[in-house]
Amino acid sequence: MIGIALLVAAAWAFGFRAAPRLDAGEALRLAGEAVAGFAGTRVDLAADGRAALVHGADGRTVLVRGHGNRWVVRPVPPAALRHDAGAVVVDLGEPLFPTTIFAPAAPRIAA
Amino acid sequence: MTFPDPVQFAVPIFIVAILAEMLAIRFGARGDYEWRDTATSLLMGFGNTMAAVVFGAGILALGAALWEYRLFDIPVTAATVVLCFLLDDLAYYWFHRSAHEVRWFWASHVVHHSSQHYNLSTALRQTWTGPISFSFAFRLPLFLIGFDPRVVFFVGGLNLVYQFFVHTEVVRRLPFGLEYILNTPSHHRVHHGTNPRYLDRNYGGVLIVWDRLFGSFEPEVEAPRYGIVRNLATFNPLWVAVHEWVAIARDVIAARDWRGRWMAVAGPPGWRDGSTAAAIRAQAAPSAGVPAE
Numbered sequence: 001m002i003g004i005a006l007l008v009a010a011a012w013a014f015g016f017r018a019a020p021r022l023d024a025g026e027a028l029r030l031a032g033e034a035v036a037g038f039a040g041t042r043v044d045l046a047a048d049g050r051a052a053l054v055h056g057a058d059g060r061t062v063l064v065r066g067h068g069n070r071w072v073v074r075p076v077p078p079a080a081l082r083h084d085a086g087a088v089v090v091d092l093g094e095p096l097f098p099t100t101i102f103a104p105a106a107p108r109i110a111a
Numbered sequence: 112m113t114f115p116d117p118v119q120f121a122v123p124i125f126i127v128a129i130l131a132e133m134l135a136i137r138f139g140a141r142g143d144y145e146w147r148d149t150a151t152s153l154l155m156g157f158g159n160t161m162a163a164v165v166f167g168a169g170i171l172a173l174g175a176a177l178w179e180y181r182l183f184d185i186p187v188t189a190a191t192v193v194l195c196f197l198l199d200d201l202a203y204y205w206f207h208r209s210a211h212e213v214r215w216f217w218a219s220h221v222v223h224h225s226s227q228h229y230n231l232s233t234a235l236r237q238t239w240t241g242p243i244s245f246s247f248a249f250r251l252p253l254f255l256i257g258f259d260p261r262v263v264f265f266v267g268g269l270n271l272v273y274q275f276f277v278h279t280e281v282v283r284r285l286p287f288g289l290e291y292i293l294n295t296p297s298h299h300r301v302h303h304g305t306n307p308r309y310l311d312r313n314y315g316g317v318l319i320v321w322d323r324l325f326g327s328f329e330p331e332v333e334a335p336r337y338g339i340v341r342n343l344a345t346f347n348p349l350w351v352a353v354h355e356w357v358a359i360a361r362d363v364i365a366a367r368d369w370r371g372r373w374m375a376v377a378g379p380p381g382w383r384d385g386s387t388a389a390a391i392r393a394q395a396a397p398s399a400g401v402p403a404e
Contacts, residue, residue: 003126004153007232008146010130014137016144033336036307036386036394065344068145070227072344095357096345 018069021049028054031062034073038062044088044102051100053088063090065100072097112187114261117268125275129231135281142230142280147346149232154348155222156235166242174251174260181257195258196266197318199250203270204321206249207314211388217380218355219244225351227338229303234278239352270316274299294319297331304335307395310388340386355380 011017022030024043031040031054040054040062050066053076061076080092088102136142185191210220219238226233241247253263277299285295294315302313312329315321322328343351362375362383374382381387 001157003122004150004157007126007129007153008150010133011144011146011149014133014144016133016146016149018145036391067227067342067344068148068346069143070145070148070338070342072342074341094344095354096343096347096350098344 016069019050019066020069022046022052022064022066022071023049024052027052027064030064030071030073031056035060035062035075038075046100047103051102053090053102063092063100065098112261114265117265117272121272121275125231125235128276132231132279132281136230140281141283143228144230144232145228148226148228149230151346151348151351152226152232152236155239155351156237158239158348158352159235159237159241162239162242170242170247171260171264173247174254174263177251177254178257178260181255183257185257185259187259187262191258192262192266195253195262196269198253198256198258199263199266200270200315200317201321202249202253203316204314204325206246207316208311208325208327209249210246211311211314212379213377214355214359214380214382215376216244216246218359219246221339221355221380222351224303224339225343227342229278229280229300229335229337231275231278233303233337234275236351240356273317278303290319292318292320298322298328300335300337301329301331303337305338305340306333306336307392308333309335310340310391340381340391 022045024045027043027045028040031052032038038054038056038060039058041057042055044053044055046052052064054062054064056062061078061081063074063076065072065074074092074094074097076090076092080090082089082091084101090100090102132140132142133144136144185195206216207220210216219240222238223233223236226236238244250263250267254260274294277294277296279296280300282296284290284297285293289295290297294313294317298313298315298319301309304310309329312327313319313322314327319328343354345351359375363372366372366375371383379387379389381390
C-alpha cells in the first residue's frame with residue numbers, strides 16, 4: 001500500500017492530472033471513432049468544454065464526456081435525453097455514469 | 112530444488128520502473144499517465160494479490176492433486192523447465208484467447224483492458240475474480256502431463272513478470288528480429304487497442320509465434336486507441352472489478368429464451384447488442400487511423 005501511495009503521489013506531482021477541454025472537431029472525431037457507422041454533423045459543447053452532444057445525419061445522438069484526461073463516448077437513446085429549465089439533461093441510467101447537463105444556450109457548432 | 116516466486120522478487124523493480132517511465136514521459140518520451148487511473152490500476156493489482164492469497168492455496172492443492180495422476184514422471188532439469196515455460200506460454204495463449212472470446216472469462220479479464228491508458232501501471236490492473244471464472248483451468252493440463260507443480264508456478268510467474276514490461280509506449284520496436292518471436296510492446300499495444308482491426312488480436316504472453324501460428328497476429332500499423340469498446344466512466348475499483356459480471360446477470364435476466372441466457376454467459380462479448388469484435392470489424396470503414404511511427 002505504501003508503494004501504491006508513492007506511485008499515485010508521484011503521478012500527481014509529475015502533473016499527470018490534466019482535464020482537457022473538447023472542441024467541436026475533437027468531439028466529432030471521438031464520436032465517429034467510438035460508434036460504428038456514425039457521422040456527426042452538429043455539436044453542442046458543454047460550457048466547461050468537458051462534454052459534447054454530437055448529432056448525426058441519421059438522427060442519432062452521441063454523448064462525449066470527459067473522464068480524467070480521456071473521453072467516454074455513448075450513443076444516447078431518445079429516452080435518455082430530457083429538457084429541464086432550458087438545459088439539456090443526459091441520464092443514461094448506466095451505473096456510475098454521471099448525469100450530464102448542458103446549460104442553456106450552449107453554442108451550436110456546425111461541422 | 113527450490114523455486115522462488117518471481118513476482119515477489121519483481122515488485123520493487125515494478126515500482127522503480129513505473130517511476131522511471133513517468134519521468135521519461137515527463138522528459139518527452141511517448142506515453143501518458145493519469146493519477147486517478149494509476150490509483151485504480153494499482154488498487155486492482157493489490158486486490159488481485161489479495162485474491163491470490165485467498166484462493167492460491169486451493170489452486171496449489173488442486174495442481175498437486177492432479178499431479179498425482181500425471182501421465183509422465185518429468186524430472187526437474189533446466190531442459191524440462193524450459194519446456195514447461197514454452198507449454199505454459201502456449202496454455203496462456205489459449206487462456207488469453209478464451210478470455211477475449213468467451214464472455215464468462217472476459218468478465219474477469221476486462222479489468223485489465225479497462226484503462227484508456229497504456230503504461231506500466233496498466234500491467235498491474237488485474238482482476239479480482241479470476242478464480243471465480245476458473246481461468247486457472249487452462250494451466251491444469253501441465254500438472255496432468257507431469258510437470259512438477261513448483262515448476263509450473265515458477266514459469267507462470269516468469270511469464271507474468273515478462274508481460275509487465277511490454278505495457279509501455281516508451282519502447283517502439285525491439286531490435287535483432289525479436290519482434291518476430293516475442294510479444295513486444297508494439298505487439299501488445301495492438302492487443303490493447305480498440306481500433307476495429309486490433310480487436311481480439313495478439314494474445315501471446317511471451318512468444319508472439321502462437322499468434323502467427325493460430326492466425327490472430329496483427330502488426331501495429333496505426334496508433335492504438337486504448338481501452339474497451341464501452342469505456343468506463345468511473346475510477347471506482349469495485350465497479351471496475353464487477354461491472355461485466357453485473358452486465359452478464361442483467362442480460363441473463365433479460366434474455367427471452369435459454370439460447371439467449373447461454374449466449375449472455377458463454378457467447379462472445381457484445382453478442383447481445385451486436386457489438387462483437389467481428390461485427391465491429393465488419394462495420395468499420397477502411398481505416399483512417401493515425402499511422403504508427
